[in-house]
Every structure is written in structure tokens, then in C-alpha cells.
Amino acid sequence: MKSAFHSVGLPDVPILALIDRVADAGYRGIELNAETLPWAGPHVTPDTPPQERRTIRTACAARGLAIPAIGAHVEMVGESAEARQAAIRFVEGCIDLASDLACPFVHVLSGPQASGASYDASWRWFADAIARCASHADGRGVGLGVEAIAGHLFHATDDYHRLFHDLPGSTIFVNFDPSHLEVQGENPARVPDELGDRIRHVHLKDGKGRFPDFAFPPLGQGTIDFHDLAGRLRTAGFNGFASVEYEAQVYGYALDEDTILKGGEAFCNSLEIDR
Template sequence: MSAPETIGGPGIGGAGADARPLAVMGYTILEHALADLEGAFDRVAAIGYLGVETYGLVEAYGPERVRVAAAASGLAITSAHTPFPAGEAAERLLDAAQALGAPTLVWSMEREEFDSPDRIRAGVERVNEAAENAAARGLTIGYHNHFAEFSQVFDGRQAYDLLLDLLDPRVVVELDAYWARMGGADPAEVLTRLGDRARLVHIKDGPAVSYEDDVMVPIGDGAMDWGRILSAPSGLRWHIVELERLSVDTFDALEQSYRHLVGLGVSRGSVAA
């Protein structure tokens, strides 16, 4: 297993030598951060998280304020969840990413773009254009999956395999392991197969029954075997907790998730579990 980049500090918490630093996906705390950006970041850092993947905050506050707030809380910016910088919006999106200090811009293709191999090829053109634009700025594009990439199969091959074949090799992967499972894949096998191309992973938990209706639960309370998944050999640099559609308090769920992952020894943070 390749070593993670030393982003966000070494962390503590009794984690194993291969443990990856733990971050929060901005969508999880979006409501709180839109009310109090600095306060939300401080609460995330106090739990022990080492980083944040931004979502919706640059649009609300501007990249400079988000960058300063994250730094003041001791949080690294792992990546920005933002549309692919292609077409007319490319330069604006890249300017924002550079001002934010986000090394990787992550987004997805639409579900309907996996309805046929031809539609996959057409969609990939946008992603590859983004990869070229980002590379010119010293930035990286990451691809984030939902479930259609795995549930759609053409001539015995998953749409995800077709996608990977067509993507510019500079495009890295943010695997959403929960949605991969919902598409019928084994996330541990996918991470192993991706190898060093897998740089980020979204960690969420729930019953893993319905893409449309599942309510998320704190990590460890659902159907996902995160000890097995996150122990798979890969190139992951960050573990990113994303809890959406929660029915419990967000920060209580983030704290429980932190303790579970750090307690397993697969993730690391700044506070002992």
C-alpha cells in the first residue's frame, strides 16, 4: 500500500501505520457552515478531523474566506467538490480552486450518461477537457461515482470500467464506496483494482437498500464493513466522511463516526478515539 501524502499533519489516535487522515465532506455540515463558517470548522476540528472537502461554501463566502477559516481551524482542504472546469465556466472554476488552495477538483457525470457506451464516451469528453485545463494550472481532476457506474453493464463490462478506460490518465478517483455497493460492486475489490488512482474515498453508512430513500447513520451503525473496505490496498490519501439525509444530530454523528474509524485503526485524526 502506498503511503499517504503528509497533508494535514501526522495525527494521533492509535491508528495503524497505514491509516489515512480523516476529513469531512462539506455537504455534511453545509447547513451549519452557511450559518457560521468558522464555528462549523472549529467544531469539526475539535472532534479530531484533519481536513475538509469543500462543497457549496466557496459560492457562499468566496474562496479566500473559506481558505482562511479552514487554516485557522487547523483543517487542510483536501479537495473541492465543484463542477468540472470545462467550457465557458472553466477559468472561473479554476481561479476559485487556486484561491481556495484545493489541489483536486471532484465532480460526477450524470446518471443518464451511463445509459449506453456512446453516452459514456460523450460525457467523458467534458471530463477530459477539464483534466487538460486543470493540468495547465497544476491542479488535478477527480471523478466521483454514484451507483449507475456500477449497475449498468454492457457486453459483460461495468460502465465504470468503460469510464476508466476512456478517462484521461491524469484523472484520479474519489470512490464513493456506499454508492458503489448500491450499484452491485464490492468497494474493497474496486479500491484494490484502482490501485494508486484511488486518492479519495467517501465514507457513509446506512442500510444500503435504496439509492433514493436511504437515511444515513453514523459510521459503524450501518451495513458497510469499513474495516475491510479501508484496509484494501490502494493509493488513498484521504478518508472523507459524508453523512447525508441524517435523522440524528450532525455533529454527534460525526463524532461517533470519528471514534469508530479511528478506533478501527484505519483512519487517523488529532484526537484519541
């Protein structure tokens, strides 16, 4: 496995400066955030101009950093057809962006079940959107993955099994984030054990508590057994990037920027990532 840092962890650092700092901290890749969060803006979006795309790609190459993934998180099961179409266009734009940046993987989420719609209708909307985006990704030479999120329509290990069953002709992968499974009382080890050949990217983010009363603390301060998961991922043949996704500041953990970067890389070293 190889270490990466998810840019969402330091949203206020400009992307070119962050590329240098991530490289200086010893990571081998930088995952780029395209999601707009209440507490963090994106570093890239489908509107990132061509010159900036070239500058980002050149800067990463100069520092020996891969761009293993783009987080294209937007709610894909909105109440209106217009909102759902806009979400698809956003994801397709992120796929085009990934192609321009030589990034092999884009991951998405579902969003909560649509208000006023049944579970089955919401699931059908999501599955149809994933099929369309996966087709676009295939045409651009980019892999498309789904991340299970606590509180969302698509939130559980069994949801992966259902989606793969419902879309047998689509190329879809797993973005494995154990934190969301942990805080729902699931065993995250089911993902590498049952879906190891589908995992294209991993998030390193800790979790504790039970949804909706939960937190994502700094790595090592939650309840996830990452050493066990790392072993299971290796057994499953995963040799991609494990990306430190720091969101602990949202839950009251105040760490300075250097500590976030260096602490994440030290945690990767403790798991013998990059060795």
C-alpha cells in the first residue's frame, strides 16, 4: 500500500502550497477534494480551468506525488429530477477533471434518502445515476467508486452487494472508508473480506460512538483496528493508496496543520504502508 493525504483535511491551504507540504511530510500521493462542505471548500471542481489543471498536474509530478483519487461527493438522490441531473453532471465533470489530472479514480456518495420518496424509488434513482456515471468513467479511462456514508441511502456493506447485483454490466468499485461502517456498528472487516477485489481506494479515518451520536477523532483515538484491516487488505491483494482523511476538527479536536500532516504519515508508517 501507498500513503496519501486527502486535501479536505487542510481546506484553507491553497492547493499548490498543500502539494509541497504533503510531499515534504513524506506522502506518496494527494487525494483532491471536490466536495463543498459546511466547514470546507473544495480544492478542485469541474469548473477548475484548464491552465490550473495543468499546473496542479505539473506540480504533483515535480514533487513525485500521485493523484490517486478525487472525492466527487454530491447528493445524487435529490428530491427533484433537476437536482439529480445536476448531480450527475457534476460527477461527470469530476471524471473529466480526473482524466485531465491523470487521476485513475473518482468516488461518489448517494446522499440521504430523498424526502417524500420511497426507499425503492431513491435506490432506483441512485443506481441509474451510478450506471450513467460509470459509463462516462469507462469512456474516460477512469474508475468510479462508491463510498458508504452513515445516515445516507447507501450506507452499508450489504448496499455494495445489492448495487453490484443490480448493475452487473457496469464497472463500479469500492471506496473503502471504515469509519462510517464503524459508527453504525458494522464490522468494517467485511469489506476487504467480501469485496476485496472491488476496492480501489482506502480512507484512513477513525471513528467512535454510534450514529447519530458519533465522532471521527484523530487516527488512533477511535475504535477501529487499523492493523487488522491493513492485514486483511493485503490478504485481499490491495496495493493501492490509503489516504489520510482528517475531519477531526469538526468534532472539537484542535490540531495544528503540521501535526495533522506529520501525525497522519506517522500513522501510515505504523501500519507499514509505503514499506
